Amino acid sequence: MSAAHGGYYLPDPTKWPIITSMGLFLLALGFTLQIHHLAPGPWLMAAGAIIIVLMLYAWFSQVATESEAGRYDAQVDTSFRMGMGWFIFSEVMFFAAFFGALFYTRVLSVPWLAGEEMLWPGFEAAWPTAGPQGAAYIGPDAHEVAPGQFSSIGAFGVPLLNTILLLASSVTVTIAHWALKKNQRAKLSFWLFVSVVLGFAFLYFQAGEYMEAYNHLGLTLGSGVYGATFFMLTGFHGLHVTIGAITLTVILVRCLRGHFKPDEHFGFEGAAWYWHFVDTVWVGLFIFVYIL
Amino acid sequence: MTSTVADHHHDEVPKGISRWLFTTNHKDIGTLYLWFAFIMFLVGGAMSLIIRTELFQPGLQVVDPHFFNQMTTVHALVMVFGAVMPGFVGFANWMIPMMIGAPDMALPRLNNWSFWLLPPAALLLIISLFVPGGGPAAGWTLYPPLSSQGGMGVDFTIFTVHLLGMSSILGSINIIATILNMRAPGMTLMKMPLFVWTWLITAFLLLAAIPVFAGAVTMLLTDRHFGTAFFDPAGGGDPVLFQHIFWFFGHPEVYILILPAFGIISQVIPTFSRKPLFGYTSMVFASVAIAFLSFIVWAHHMYTVGMPLSGELFFMYATMLIAIPTGVKIFNWLATMWRGSMTFETPMLYAIACVALFTVGGLTGLTMSITPADFQYHDTYYIVAHFHYTIFAGSVLGMLAGVYYWLPKWTGHMYDETLGKWHFWLTVIGFNITFFPQHFLGLAGMPRRIPDYALQFADFNQVSTIGAFIMGFAQLILLVVVVKAIRGGKEASSEVWENPEGLEWTVPSPPPYHTFATPPQVR
Numbered sequence: 025m026s027a028a029h030g031g032y033y034l035p036d037p038t039k040w041p042i043i044t045s046m047g048l049f050l051l052a053l054g055f056t057l058q059i060h061h062l063a064p065g066p067w068l069m070a071a072g073a074i075i076i077v078l079m080l081y082a083w084f085s086q087v088a089t090e091s092e093a094g095r096y097d098a099q100v101d102t103s104f105r106m107g108m109g110w111f112i113f114s115e116v117m118f119f120a121a122f123f124g125a126l127f128y129t130r131v132l133s134v135p136w137l138a139g140e141e142m143l144w145p146g147f148e149a150a151w152p153t154a155g156p157q158g159a160a161y162i163g164p165d166a167h168e169v170a171p172g173q174f175s176s177i178g179a180f181g182v183p184l185l186n187t188i189l190l191l192a193s194s195v196t197v198t199i200a201h202w203a204l205k206k207n208q209r210a211k212l213s214f215w216l217f218v219s220v221v222l223g224f225a226f227l228y229f230q231a232g233e234y235m236e237a238y239n240h241l242g243l244t245l246g247s248g249v250y251g252a253t254f255f256m257l258t259g260f261h262g263l264h265v266t267i268g269a270i271t272l273t274v275i276l277v278r279c280l281r282g283h284f285k286p287d288e289h290f291g292f293e294g295a296a297w298y299w300h301f302v303d304t305v306w307v308g309l310f311i312f313v314y315i316l
Numbered sequence: 317m318t319s320t321v322a323d324h325h326h327d328e329v330p331k332g333i334s335r336w337l338f339t340t341n342h343k344d345i346g347t348l349y350l351w352f353a354f355i356m357f358l359v360g361g362a363m364s365l366i367i368r369t370e371l372f373q374p375g376l377q378v379v380d381p382h383f384f385n386q387m388t389t390v391h392a393l394v395m396v397f398g399a400v401m402p403g404f405v406g407f408a409n410w411m412i413p414m415m416i417g418a419p420d421m422a423l424p425r426l427n428n429w430s431f432w433l434l435p436p437a438a439l440l441l442i443i444s445l446f447v448p449g450g451g452p453a454a455g456w457t458l459y460p461p462l463s464s465q466g467g468m469g470v471d472f473t474i475f476t477v478h479l480l481g482m483s484s485i486l487g488s489i490n491i492i493a494t495i496l497n498m499r500a501p502g503m504t505l506m507k508m509p510l511f512v513w514t515w516l517i518t519a520f521l522l523l524a525a526i527p528v529f530a531g532a533v534t535m536l537l538t539d540r541h542f543g544t545a546f547f548d549p550a551g552g553g554d555p556v557l558f559q560h561i562f563w564f565f566g567h568p569e570v571y572i573l574i575l576p577a578f579g580i581i582s583q584v585i586p587t588f589s590r591k592p593l594f595g596y597t598s599m600v601f602a603s604v605a606i607a608f609l610s611f612i613v614w615a616h617h618m619y620t621v622g623m624p625l626s627g628e629l630f631f632m633y634a635t636m637l638i639a640i641p642t643g644v645k646i647f648n649w650l651a652t653m654w655r656g657s658m659t660f661e662t663p664m665l666y667a668i669a670c671v672a673l674f675t676v677g678g679l680t681g682l683t684m685s686i687t688p689a690d691f692q693y694h695d696t697y698y699i700v701a702h703f704h705y706t707i708f709a710g711s712v713l714g715m716l717a718g719v720y721y722w723l724p725k726w727t728g729h730m731y732d733e734t735l736g737k738w739h740f741w742l743t744v745i746g747f748n749i750t751f752f753p754q755h756f757l758g759l760a761g762m763p764r765r766i767p768d769y770a771l772q773f774a775d776f777n778q779v780s781t782i783g784a785f786i787m788g789f790a791q792l793i794l795l796v797v798v799v800k801a802i803r804g805g806k807e808a809s810s811e812v813w814e815n816p817e818g819l820e821w822t823v824p825s826p827p828p829y830h831t832f833a834t835p836p837q838v839r
């Protein structure tokens with residue numbers, strides 16, 4: 025398999041990356057055809073997605089196996105840590121683009137739009153808004169929404185509940201981490217399991233909220249710039265929660281199989297860092313998208 | 317290219333095509349990156365010759381305007397994202413481990429992936445040119461509302477950007493982990509070669525800027541197909557928002573393109589001046605300062621779009637500040653050459669041309685940073701001249717200096733000096749014939765990205781087109797030089813040049829497949 029070079033670890037040639045890239049290519053190609061309603065689109069997308077999932081599975085299991093076989097020394101461990109840390113940083117910058125769009129729109133461009141008396145007479149700057157030609161906003165959590173109107177989701181119902189769920193899951197992950205460090209395996213698995221459950225519960229409520237928005241509140245991706253920022257921010261966050269929850273599940277399975285040692289468990293920590301990141305982004309969302 | 321050194325039993329080099337597909341070796345991956353970049357350089361170059369052919373005479377002659385717009389757009393995308401950025405990553409792969417005394421990059425599998433994301437991305441971009449509606453035609457800046465229209469080609473471009481972005485992010489992560497974690501004992505940060513420093517800073521720029529670009533094109537995609545209104549005023553959005561997000565990425569991007577070149581010529585100039593680099597510490601700090609400033613100047617691309625006066629003033633002064641660290645660097649290069657016993661082999665010629673001509677680009681940049689003056693320059697050929705003096709004369713000539721400097725190390729053979737000199741003079745003379753007249757065209761008011769022009773611009777345009785063909789065909793010489801050096805020629809010693817600085821010159825040319833099996837001790 026892989027060879028240690030004078031204390032350095034160097035992996036052997038690998039097939040996973042290039043095949044994963046082909047999967048991504050098919051996914052992108054299929055998706056483009058799909059949005060233009062061309063026939064092979066869904067098939068290509070499905071093929072691409074399956075390839076990606078299989079490859080990631082193969083790639084990560086190889087890394088997990090190598091790790092359990094003790095092939096990684098402290099230096100490799102540090103490289104992994106730096107890699108994960110800076111990857112999370114790049115994710116933060118991705119969210120920054122959408123938060124930036126939200127702030128710019130609310131603070132600058134919507135007021136400017138209202139100042140254009142010639143173009144859009146009668147349009148007044150307010151938030152939420154779907155713009156001068158979009159649906160009219162009628163306040164949060166409205167029970168009756170007529171066509172041409174939309175409502176929004178109040179902060180202190182489900183969103184508050186979800187905030188509590190995610191914050192709690194961050195705490196339980198940390199408890200699990202402490203247990204791992206003290207080699208209390210049962211406690212580790214239990215608290216990790218709780219975290220996973222909390223994560224999926226969050227997703228369940230979030231999905232319910234989306235259905236409420238689409239079916240009863242008239243709030244959709246197409247509800248002007250409010251709908252756009254609302255769904256893109258919470259949607260990308262939800263996607264990250266999904267990835268994080270799946271990762272935690274994988275880590276849970278590995279824990280149950282006896283992986284990780286009290287002093288050597290980067291896989292666990294990487295997943296936990298990611299989870300805390302997802303959590304922090306949610307706090308930003310709760311404040312800037314829901315409350316303010 | 318790389319060859320085996322028999323005395324080390326781990327050094328068998330895998331054979332056949334799978335060596336290149338599955339490799340985790342930094343030298344192989346570096347080679348792949350460099351060839352990919354070179355091919356893209358030729359493809360992008362061919363597109364630019366189509367543009368110049370159309371502009372040889374006023375009126376519409378060769379291509380139809382829509383295709384012309386696709387060419388200006390795709391030429392820029394191919395050159396920036398396909399040629400210059402991957403080219404420098406190729407250098408990083410080859411040189412950083414050797415320069416810091418590491419056996420390989422920190423995350424070799426990820427390294428393979430960052431390369432193999434590029435060909436699918438390039439393929440998507442090429443496909444876009446052949447679908448109904450053609451490729452993207454809104455300019456490489458992809459401004460809506462123009463890019464909100466357009467056919468499937470724009471969507472392909474958006475996914476191209478996503479894949480390229482993934483590649484850059486993974487590549488940067490790897491470079492950061494390598495530099496921070498894999499240095500040989502004794503190789504402290506302030507002993508690192510400047511090329512390593514500039515790449516470290518570039519990697520941070522990439523990590524902060526690329527995801528923002530990914531966000532911008534994602535909003536574009538949802539605006540186009542999923543009913544969002546980020547950039548549509550009817551729904552409360554604003555097309556100018558796209559420009560802000562794009563340039564928040566775009567300006568750091570131009571420093572991503574130039575900093576590695578600064579690093580390369582900071583290696584080359586001391587060697588051929590036979591003096592240590594003047595002001596090493598100030599070089600490091602100047603690079604950091606440039607990187608920091610690059611995040612607070614983006615709206616100098618948007619002076620004419622409408623901003624509050626305070627915004628115009630802030631971005632004007634902030635932009636002018638960049639001239640200070642840039643000036644520090646140019647001063648240091650000149651001071652390194654001052655009273656050195658200089659010789660003028662091809663790498664040195666390229667490095668000197670890079671300093672001299674980049675300075676022209678930096679000075680035109682300074683003139684455009686003045687808001688009221690930029691109202692005249694904006695969107696004219698003056699801009700085109702500026703960014704070719706920075707990107708071609710700065711980034712590409714710097715990269716070529718590096719190619720000639722390290723080619724003997726990579727291949728084990730000296731390149732053909734005579735051909736190298738021909739390549740240099742034809743490139744540099746062709747370049748100036750092409751782009752110097754564009755300053756005058758711009759000042760006289762010729763707009764960029766338009767296939768036709770008023771009669772009085774004809775002379776300068778014809779000169780420019782002639783220069784472009786000289787410069788374009790001269791690049792084939794480079795292909796010959798490289799192929800010749802790979803296939804044979806005078807054996808290169810370990811040092812190659814006279815007493816060059818750096819660990820890469822302590823290993824044989826070509827270096828063994830895994831360079832530092834046991835880490836060297838740096839004093």
Ligand code: HEM
Nearest residue numbers: 570573574616617678681682684685690694695703706707
């Ligand atoms: C001394 C430093 C520099 C200054 C003060 C400067 C300033 C500017 C300004 C003000 C513009 C906008 C002009 C307009 O559109 O009206 C501009 C455009 C541009 N600059 Fe620079 N620049 C500098 C260095 C660089 C470097 C190092 C690069 C690349 C390696 C670069 C690449 C570009 C490009 C590509 C554009 C045009 C973008 C477009 O509209 O397509 N610049 N520069």
Ligand SMILES: [Cu+2]
Nearest residue numbers: 567570616617
């Ligand atoms: Cu700029």
